[in-house]
Each structure stands twice: as structure tokens, then as C-alpha cells.
Amino acid sequence: MMRKMLLTVFCTVSFGIVQAQTVPTVTNDLTDVPTVTSNEVSFYDQIPLVKNVINYAKEHLSVRYRSGGTTTRGFDCSGFTRFCFNKFGISLPHSSAAQGNVGAAVDKESAQPGDLILFKGHSSGGNRIGHVGLITEVIGDRIKFIHSAWNGGVRYDYLSASYYQHRYMGIRRVVHLLAEK
Structure with missing residues (x-):
């Protein structure tokens, strides 16, 4: 309370x-x-929790990808987002599909740093969430995110890249979950 x-x-x-x-x-x-x-x-940038989670995520740039990984020895995508948010008291499930059901859905135009961004897996033709990242920056309609990718480990990418545009599934806001505890 x-x-x-x-x-x-x-x-x-x-x-x-x-x-x-x-x-x-x-x-x-x-x-x-x-x-x-x-x-x-940005109003959202004023919340220290968001800055802290993003800064903590940045500290792990270049950590290798590891299927099922949840530690600094290697992360999969949902293991990485879970690891970063857990440090600040927000528990996320260890599955990108499950993380797609946590928090509140947000329109792409309302995306803010600290939001989760969700994608289809390897097949752009499917309709299941298979990848997740953490939005670090939004400038106009350009959304930059950090994630653990199988081909490079923890790194930055942009939603504007055609690979991610074709796989985009949605955005979820989860930082408010701390206030609900």
C-alpha cells in the first residue's frame, strides 16, 4: 500500500x-x-525504475545467446527480459509467449522505453509470439530495443528493420506491476 x-x-x-x-x-x-x-x-523517462531496468540491460550487451539461458553465462530472449526486470522486483514468466500476456497492451504509437516488444518466432508466417525484447528508446516512429538474439546475443535492433517489421506482434507495459505489489 x-x-x-x-x-x-x-x-x-x-x-x-x-x-x-x-x-x-x-x-x-x-x-x-x-x-x-x-x-x-518524456513523462515515462522520469520514472527511475524504467531508467534502472534499461541501464541494467545495457550492462549485459554482448552476453552470448543460450537457449533456455537465464544468467550472464547466456540468455535466451525471455530469460534476458525476465532477468532484467526481476532485479527491480518485477517477476515475468520465462517464455516470450507468456510474457505477451503480462501487463497491459499498448499501441505502437504509445510505446515507451521500458515496454516489452513482442515478435513472432523464426517464421514470419505464424501467429504465435516467439521472441521478446525491451524497448530502450522511442524517437518519433523509430523504436529501438535491446534483446538476446540467437545470432549475436544481447544487442540492439530497430523495429524499422524489415526482419522485425514482418514479425512484430505487439507491445506490453509491465512496469506498473511493481506498484501492484
């Missing part, structure tokens, strides 16, 4: 900080045409 209350207070304060950080620029001296720039920081 205390965690819920503290998270609610923190989120409320963070939202106020984000609103205060949006500062428009007055004019462009060369053309006297008003230009608007923003130092706006």
Missing part, C-alpha cells in the same frame, strides 16, 4: 517537472521568425 502511495506521489511530482521543463524559444535572430524548441522530457 505504501509503495502505491509513494509511486503515485512521485508520478504526480514528475509530471509537474516535465511540464516545467517545456520551454519555448522566442525568436530566431537570423530571420526574426519565431521558432519553438522544447526541452521536453
